[in-house]
Amino acid sequence: xxxxxxxxxxxxxxxxxxxxxxxxxxxxxxxxxxxxxxxxxxxxxxxxxxxxxxxxxxxxxxxxxxxxxxxxxxxxxxxxxxxxxxxxxxxxxxxxxxxxxxxxxxxxxxxxxxxxxxxxxxxxxxxxxxxxxxxxxxxxxxxxxxxxxxxxxxxxxxxxxxxxxxxxxxxxxxxxxxxxxxxxxxxxxxxxxxxxxxxxxxxxxxxxxxxxxxxxxxxxxxxxxxxxxxxxxxxxxxxxxxxxxxxxxxxxxxxxxxxxxxxxxxxxxxxxxxxxxxxxxxxxxxxxxxxxxxxxxxxxxxxxxxxxxxxxxxxxxxxxxxxxxxxxxxxxxxxxxxxxxxxxxxxxxxxxxxxxxxxxxxxxxxxxxxxxxxxxxxxxxxxxxxxxxxxxxxxxxxxxxxxxxxxxxxxxxxxxxxxxxxxxxxxxxxxxxxxxxxxxxxxxxxxxxxxxxxxxxxxxxxxxxxxxxxxxxxxxxxxxxxxxxxxxxxxxxxxxxxxxxxxxxxxxxxxxxxxxxxxxxxxxxxxxxxxxxxxxxxxxxxxxxxxxxxxxxxxxxxxxxxxxxxxxxxxxxxxxxxxxxxxxxxxxxxxxxxxxxxxxxxxxxxxxxxxxxxxxxxxxxxxxxxxxxxxxxxxxxxxxxxxxxxxxxxxxxxxxxxxxxxxxxxxxxxxxxxxxxxxxxxxxxxxxxxxxxxxxxxxxxxxxxxxxxxxxxxxxxxxxxxxxxxxxxxxxxxxxxxxxxxxxxxxxxxxxxxxxxxxxxxxxxxxxxxxxxxxxxxxxxxxxxxxxxxxxxxxxxxxxxxxxxxxxxxxxxxxxxxxxxxxxxxxxxxxxxxxxxxxxxxxxxxxxxxxxxxxxxxxxxxxxxxxxxxxxxxxxxxxxxxxxxxxxxxxxxxxxxxxxxxxxxxxxxxxxxxxxxxxxxxxxxxxxxxxxxxxxxxxxxxxxxxxxxxxxxxxxxxxxxxxxxxxxxxxxxxxxxxxxxxxxxxxxxxxxx
Numbered sequence: 001x002x003x004x005x006x007x008x009x010x011x012x013x014x015x016x017x018x019x020x021x022x023x024x025x026x027x028x029x030x031x032x033x034x035x036x037x038x039x040x041x042x043x044x045x046x047x048x049x050x051x052x053x054x055x056x057x058x059x060x061x062x063x064x065x066x067x068x069x070x071x072x073x074x075x076x077x078x079x080x081x082x083x084x085x086x087x088x089x090x091x092x093x094x095x096x097x098x099x100x101x102x103x104x105x106x107x108x109x110x111x112x113x114x115x116x117x118x119x120x121x122x123x124x125x126x127x128x129x130x131x132x133x134x135x136x137x138x139x140x141x142x143x144x145x146x147x148x149x150x151x152x153x154x155x156x157x158x159x160x161x162x163x164x165x166x167x168x169x170x171x172x173x174x175x176x177x178x179x180x181x182x183x184x185x186x187x188x189x190x191x192x193x194x195x196x197x198x199x200x201x202x203x204x205x206x207x208x209x210x211x212x213x214x215x216x217x218x219x220x221x222x223x224x225x226x227x228x229x230x231x232x233x234x235x236x237x238x239x240x241x242x243x244x245x246x247x248x249x250x251x252x253x254x255x256x257x258x259x260x261x262x263x264x265x266x267x268x269x270x271x272x273x274x275x276x277x278x279x280x281x282x283x284x285x286x287x288x289x290x291x292x293x294x295x296x297x298x299x300x301x302x303x304x305x306x307x308x309x310x311x312x313x314x315x316x317x318x319x320x321x322x323x324x325x326x327x328x329x330x331x332x333x334x335x336x337x338x339x340x341x342x343x344x345x346x347x348x349x350x351x352x353x354x355x356x357x358x359x360x361x362x363x364x365x366x367x368x369x370x371x372x373x374x375x376x377x378x379x380x381x382x383x384x385x386x387x388x389x390x391x392x393x394x395x396x397x398x399x400x401x402x403x404x405x406x407x408x409x410x411x412x413x414x415x416x417x418x419x420x421x422x423x424x425x426x427x428x429x430x431x432x433x434x435x436x437x438x439x440x441x442x443x444x445x446x447x448x449x450x451x452x453x454x455x456x457x458x459x460x461x462x463x464x465x466x467x468x469x470x471x472x473x474x475x476x477x478x479x480x481x482x483x484x485x486x487x488x489x490x491x492x493x494x495x496x497x498x499x500x501x502x503x504x505x506x507x508x509x510x511x512x513x514x515x516x517x518x519x520x521x522x523x524x525x526x527x528x529x530x531x532x533x534x535x536x537x538x539x540x541x542x543x544x545x546x547x548x549x550x551x552x553x554x555x556x557x558x559x560x561x562x563x564x565x566x567x568x569x570x571x572x573x574x575x576x577x578x579x580x581x582x583x584x585x586x587x588x589x590x591x592x593x594x595x596x597x598x599x600x601x602x603x604x605x606x607x608x609x610x611x612x613x614x615x616x617x618x619x620x621x622x623x624x625x626x627x628x629x630x631x632x633x634x635x636x637x638x639x640x641x642x643x644x645x646x647x648x649x650x651x652x653x654x655x656x657x658x659x660x661x662x663x664x665x666x667x668x669x670x671x672x673x674x675x676x677x678x679x680x681x682x683x684x685x686x687x688x689x690x691x692x693x694x695x696x697x698x699x700x701x702x703x704x705x706x707x708x709x710x711x712x713x714x715x716x717x718x719x720x721x722x723x724x725x726x727x728x729x730x731x732x733x734x735x736x737x738x739x740x741x742x743x744x745x746x747x748x749x750x751x752x753x754x755x756x757x758x759x760x761x762x763x764x765x766x767x768x769x770x771x772x773x774x775x776x777x778x779x780x781x782x783x784x785x786x787x788x789x790x791x792x793x794x795x796x797x798x799x800x801x802x803x804x805x806x807x808x809x810x811x812x813x814x815x816x817x818x819x820x821x822x823x824x825x826x827x828x829x830x831x832x833x834x835x836x837x838x839x840x841x842x843x844x845x846x847x848x849x850x851x852x853x854x855x856x857x858x859x860x861x862x863x864x865x866x867x868x869x870x871x872x873x874x875x876x877x878x879x880x881x882x883x884x885x886x887x888x889x890x891x892x893x894x895x896x897x898x899x900x901x902x903x904x905x906x907x908x909x910x911x912x913x914x915x916x917x918x919x920x921x922x923x924x925x926x927x928x929x930x931x932x933x934x935x936x937x938x939x940x941x942x943x944x945x946x947x948x949x950x951x952x953x954x955x956x957x958x959x960x961x962x963x964x965x966x967x968x969x970x971x972x973x974x975x976x977x978x979x980x981x982x983x984x985x986x987x988x989x990x991x992x993x
Contacts (some may be wrong), residue, residue: 001137001148002926002958003047004088007079012042015069015984024992025974028958029949033969034978037601039985040962043978044149044929050080050091051133052141053113053126066097068609069984073100075109084136087118091129105387143169149929159893159905163835163878170838170878179834186820193813200809204230204802207795212788215240230803237796244789251782258778262771274758280749287742290735297735323694330687337680344676348669351662358662361655368652375645378635381627388624395617402610407578409603415575416596422568428536428561435529436554442522442544449515452508459508462500526550533557835878839865841915842878849904849911856903856944860885861896863904880908903945906930910948913957931962939967946971 003022008014020043032040045055049065066076077094093113101107113129116122123132134140139148161169171177208223208230219237223230526544530553534541537557542549634640825832831839846863853861862883881890882904896904913925942965949959960976961968969975974991 001082001084004081004083005079006043006046006050008042008046009078010067010070010074010076011046011065011078012067013037013039013069013980013985014042014987015067015074016986018985018987020976020987020989021992022958024989025958026992027974029972030958030960030974030976031968031972032960032962032976032978033964034985035980036597036964038978038980040978041931043976043987044931044962046078047080047929048141048144048149049095050078050093051137052130052144053093053111054141065095067984072098072106075099089118089136090116091133092116093126093129103387104384105390148925148927149931159880159901159908166842166878167835167838170841171834176834176837176841179837180832183820183823183833186816186823190813190816190820193809193816197806197809197813200802200805204228204799204806207798207802208233210791210795211237212791213240213244215243216792230799234796234799234803237792241789241792241796244785244792248782248785248789251778251785255775255778255782258771258775262768262775270761270764273756274761276749276753277758280746280753283742283746283749287746290739290742293735323690323697327687327690327694330683330690334680334683334687337676337683341673341676341680344669344673348666348673351666351669355662355666358659361658364651364655368648368655371648375635375648378631379645381631382635382637385624385627385631388620388627392617392620392624395613395620399610399613399617402606402613405606406603406610409599409606411575411578413596413599413603415572416599418568418571418575422565422572425561425565425568428533428557429565431529431533431536432554432558432561435526435533438522438526438529439544439550439554442519442526443547445515445519445522446545449512449519452512452515455508459500459505466500530554537561839878845908845911845915846880847911848914849907852910852948853904853907856907856948857900858944861900861904863908864890906945906948925957927958927960929960929962942967 005019005021005023007017007019009017032043034040045065048055055065067074070076075094076097077092079090079092081088081090083089091114094109094111096111097109098106099109111126113126114122114124115129115132123129130141137144171180205223205228208220208228211219216237219233219240222228222233222236523544527541530544530550531541533539534553537560539553539556542553544550628636635644823833825835842865846865850862853863862885864881864883866879866881880893882893882896883890893901893904909928913928946968949961961972974989977988977990979986979988
């Protein structure tokens with residue numbers, strides 16, 4: 001990925017739109033410089049926020065990105081474009097923020113993200129954009145911070161990351177998911193094979209336990225052992241199964257014999273014959289009963305014949321009666337209709353008057369509408385008042401937060417000063433120990449030198465005496481002495497037997513010279529330490545040879561240092577106690593709170609924001625007072641206003657409902673009156689037609705009665721008893737049908753039973769019951785035997801198949817289990833297959849990193865991958881250690897100093913990017929951003945680090961550095977200057993194209 005342009009709008013300290021064109025950077029290496037707090041790190045935040053929706057460091061939150069210098073209506077946003085494999089991508093992202101609403105308050109604008117792809121298509125949504133970019137870059141946000149954007153506080157995390165963390169980083173970079181998936185597939189296949197084998201063993205156990213019959217008990221007992229032998233069980237079960245089959249055939253033959261005997265005893269046929277004789281007796285009894293009703297039926301038959309002759313007359317008679325009743329009903333309806341029509345006409349007049357009154361009342365609606373419109377204006381004033389009140393509360397809370405932040409910053413500054421005092425006191429105590437140790441070393445060395453000097457003099461004198469005695473042995477009287485030349489030797493030296501060699505004298509002399517030289521050195525060292533202590537605590541210096549004077553000086557300095565240390569600790573404890581009440585302790589771990597310049601700048605900003613919040617609160621209060629004068633009396637609350645609006649609305653609705661109801665009632669009355677008049681007219685016409693039909697029916701009835709020789713009374717009697725006569729006709733028909741059917745049944749049944757006699761059912765039943773019981777018992781035994789035989793045969797076949805499966809699965813399971821164990825990391829090295837592959841890549845990364853690190857440390861340090869197993873079963877294989885050529889021993893990476901860690905981290909990051917470029921595993925890292933870290937380097941290390949970064953330009957890589965180090969400004973001509981101002985910061989590119 002190579003950046004092309006970055007545009008900021010109302011982002012961080014940049015209130016106005018600012019654009020940084022990366023294509024104008026000539027050689028790919030540029031320096032971002034400017035005063036503290038100007039917004040240098042904000043540029044990295046903007047790039048990281050555009051890509052992943054978060055800041056480059058952990059202490060900054062996306063909700064705080066909106067510039068405090070920008071107006072409320074300005075929208076905070078970032079637009080970032082970059083190229084990857086000759087394709088251009090562009091991201092637009094804005095954080096969640098607030099802006100003024102149309103009603104005068106503030107409304108929340110949700111976060112927004114858009115990714116424009118090279119083909120012009122757009123991906124919308126925060127999560128969708130991050131997911132797409134992770135697929136494009138092949139890096140997550142965490143991985144991006146470790147290999148591309150080395151932000152404050154996160155620069156050394158890749159160096160110190162554990163094996164698990166490095167594995168997640170390298171997996172995406174080197175595309176080794178295939179090896180992890182391979183290990184997973186091995187584990188899944190092993191688990192499946194293990195589960196299958198357990199399933200087969202369970203099925204074997206279940207099949208054997210399911211063997212039926214007491215004769216199978218030896219087989220079940222054989223397989224119930226702790227290590228069952230299923231193959232031997234199959235051999236034992238085969239003859240038992242054959243014996244069960246023979247017993248089944250015997251029971252089948254017996255059941256067939258009993259069936260043949262039972263077929264000869266037909267109990268049902270005997271019962272059927274006896275029922276037929278009983279049915280014949282019942283039919284004959286029924287025939288006698290029917291003959292008793294014959295006279296009555298003959299009489300009823302004659303009456304029905306007369307009724308049939310007068311049936312037409314009865315119809316005319318009923319028609320006459322119906323028409324007469326209908327005419328009477330119509331006359332009653334007409335009379336009632338005339339009364340109802342008169343009542344409706346009177347009611348219609350009253351409803352007409354009510355409708356006219358409602359029309360007059362509806363004219364009041366216009367006045368109520370005007371009043372309601374005025375009330376809406378008052379509502380806007382009350383809403384604005386509520387918003388101003390809420391804003392005032394918010395501003396007071398904001399001022400309180402800024403005041404609290406000011407107190408926190410003052411406490412932090414106090415804590416920082418006390419920490420410096422504590423560090424100085426601790427340093428002084430260490431210097432005291434150093435001085436005391438140097439003094440003790442000097443005094444011990446001086447004492448030893450004096451002792452050795454006295455011993456040496458004694459030994460030297462003894463040596464000289466020994467030499468004199470040797471010379472004296474050669475003296476002769478009259479001969480001159482070779483030392484003094486005298487010829488007289490009155491008292492020659494005598495050897496006492498305690499000789500000292502010249503070599504031992506030389507060794508003592510050399511040792512004495514070394515002790516004297518070391519004593520002189522220690523004297524200088526002790527004098528320097530005592531002089532430094534005396535100057536630091538304002539005391540006269542002391543001579544190391546004067547022990548009491550030195551001890552008094554050290555004691556005084558120690559007391560002063562301890563008092564200073566206790567006072568600093570008290571100040572820190574007091575500040576920590578108050579800070580614990582004011583804020584979250586985790587927030588105080590921010591390393592910036594130890595920077596005096598940062599604290600001073602933050603304190604100035606907090607006080608400025610506190611003053612601004614107070615001014616805004618005062619302006620809001622003045623606007624509230626002005627608005628209160630515009631609100632009518634009695635409407636000073638939304639509740640009172642709402643009550644008045646509801647009253648007006650209710651009156652308007654009541655007037656409208658009154659008019660609508662009156663109109664509906666008038667229309668309903670008119671409709672009812674018209675319907676009543678039409679119904680009355682129709683009834684009069686129907687009455688006239690009914691009277692005409694009645695006269696015609698009466699004439700037809702008289703004519704028919706005259707022809708039939710009957711009277712109205714006889715026709716009326718038949719008409720009144722018509723239902724009873726119809727019932728009698730049905731009774732007569734039923735009787736005649738019963739006689740006919742009974743005669744036919746008697747004839748058929750008599751013919752069927754000719755020559756037959758009833759049967760003895762009890763004897764036949766006893767025979768049949770006995771045979772049935774024998775058959776049932778035999779059949780139950782046969783079913784049980786057959787069921788057991790079929791189940792046993794199926795279970796034995798299943799056991800045979802399962803044993804065959806076990807023989808096939810077990811070797812396969814052993815192979816997969818061993819492969820899965822090794823690939824998953826359950827080996828003596830605790831290294832998985834994927835991590836083994838990654839370790840190979842990591843070795844190459846370390847080789848490339850060491851080339852850089854050797855240059856920056858003058859070949860002192862070499863990174864090396866630890867191959868020892870971690871303790872407590874933790875994952876291994878990707879941890880680092882450092883080899884120090886000065887000691888020749890490896891040590892943990894955490895033992896490096898701040899500057900050494902920076903160089904090692906930089907070398908590792910550069911080695912990783914070089915390796916990625918070589919492997920090209922879908923990830924192209926053409927850019928690196930470094931935030932601070934150079935200030936911890938000594939001049940020589942800084943020169944080597946700068947030389948290393950300058951060498952990156954030859955590979956076409958872009959490197960951006962944030963630093964305050966002046967030497968970097970001299971070495972890097974292309975600079976992005978971030979300058980603060982009263983209205984926000986600005987960006988200026990110097991040395992660009």
